[in-house]
Amino acid sequence: MKATKETGKFLGRLKQQAAFDSLRKSKLRWVSKGFALQAIPRSTVEQSAPFNDFCVIASKKTAKSAVVRNRMRRRLKTMAQDVLPECAKNGYDFMIVARREALTLDADILRRDLQWCLKRLELLKQDDP
């Protein structure tokens, strides 16, 4: 129960078209085996709040079947909800772009990869335990 409260505090989901467009143009970007991570600083008005928003993308190019696409999206979403609130710097929006290996790789490996991506982008929390 405690965990759910915290995710509610720190993680929102992006739904506006404009946000997606700006994220796609962002240069803060690192690619791992299962997915690509893109990030962008939040606008100055909202930056003070302790929020990180994120979204998951799985295009028709990665997989043709809707079943496969949905499964990738779900796996990456649950993983992001575990990792991002704990490890990511506040004040950023994240976009996770699914790749084909997201379907087969283990959940633990995906988690480690996400942390690694954050590290390479220097968006890891300073007071990480």
Place this chain on the structure above:
RNA sequence: CCAGUUGGUCGGAGAACCGCGCCUCCUUCGGGAGGUGAGGAAAGUCCGGACUUCACGGAAGCACGGUGCCGGUUAACGACCGGGCAGGGUGACUUGACGGAAAGUGCAACAGAAAGCAAACCGCCGAUGGCCUGUUUUACAGGAUCAGGUAAGGAUGAAACGGUGCGGUAAGAGCGCACCACUCGUUCAGCAAUGAACAGGUACGGCAAACCCCACCGGAAGCAAGACCAAAUAGGGGCGGCGCAUGAUCUGUUUCCGGAUCGUCGCCCGGGUAGGUUGCUGGAGGCAAGUGGUAACAUUUGUCCAAGAGGAAUGGUUCUCGUCAAGGCUCGAAAGAGCCAAGACACAGAAUCCGGCUUAUAGACCGACUGGCUUU
């Protein structure tokens, strides 16, 4: 028991922990509680509707597109049901874009004499009328013969002007007859498609998924349709105030004398972008029983409410059971029986909603029927 045909149903179950969307209620505004949450194809977008906007006086016609044996069902359909006809199967059963080729225009390479309305290459004949020869004339006999008569046979092709047999003939020919085929007509059966009988004739080859003709149907676009609310910025209109260069432009026929616009401020109005709300799920609805109908289906009564997101929820991990199972072990002469077991458990994800069609689909179950074998 084996092989098969056909119709229908389901398409894993339970539990634990961590999560997600929507609705209702409560709240100390952090959240909490309860309810609910994919399919038979949700798919392809191939048809048909509902709904919405646009266009439009009505009706008919033209163009274009679609459908095409007959009757019924349906909101409608190219769907479904029943029947007919024609293929396939021993049979249950199954398959069929199945109107018209005597309305017209077209098409058919190569081969072949000839490919569509008649004609005649090799043939066959030469009765009839000539010609020639023989015998004594009439006359008779004969002719690789002329005029001509034929379409039986040959050869080509996917296809060649009804087929087989007998008669007939100079040779032949529906010329005649028998059976078959086809077509028009009459009678009978049937709502009809069509079938049966009788009589007459042989004229009328194929392709309409070539153009076309006939009958029937169709206005166009689609929920990213459409309706409503509406920030910021720019621009438009109205009213009022200020300003008044006494300037520019336009205007009342000209001058005088006016009016309007061009500047700026305030208020209001409408269009409308971002964004939001709605359309949005109670319906040609599901289930059960009864009634009518061969059936599709219709109808009566009872009962139930069963996703409504919008960068898109319905999930993840683990355990138990279920189904299949590579392989291993034990018993046994063998057939086989028992135990353990890695691994696997389909196709696939709602996006306005319905009725169909098509395509994908591991496996499980139920009903009806057919053929064969064995036993009684």
Place this chain on the structure above:
RNA sequence: GUUCUCGUAGCUCAGUUGGAUAGAGCACAAGUUUCCUAAACUUGGGGCCGCAGGUUCAAUUCCUGCCGGGAACA
């Protein structure tokens, strides 16, 4: 979601409507020329015309159903 388009040789395209020979350029292979290579010239191979049915005497072409690309619409 809705509406459209296109699939022919290794690659880029003709041919399809109007039915009967599958063609062009580049690439590939062999030969000639050259001390060798390139260029040039000569010759050759390579296609189930996206797949499966149907109509027809005959289908790349006509019809139907699938499969795979590509595009447009707020």
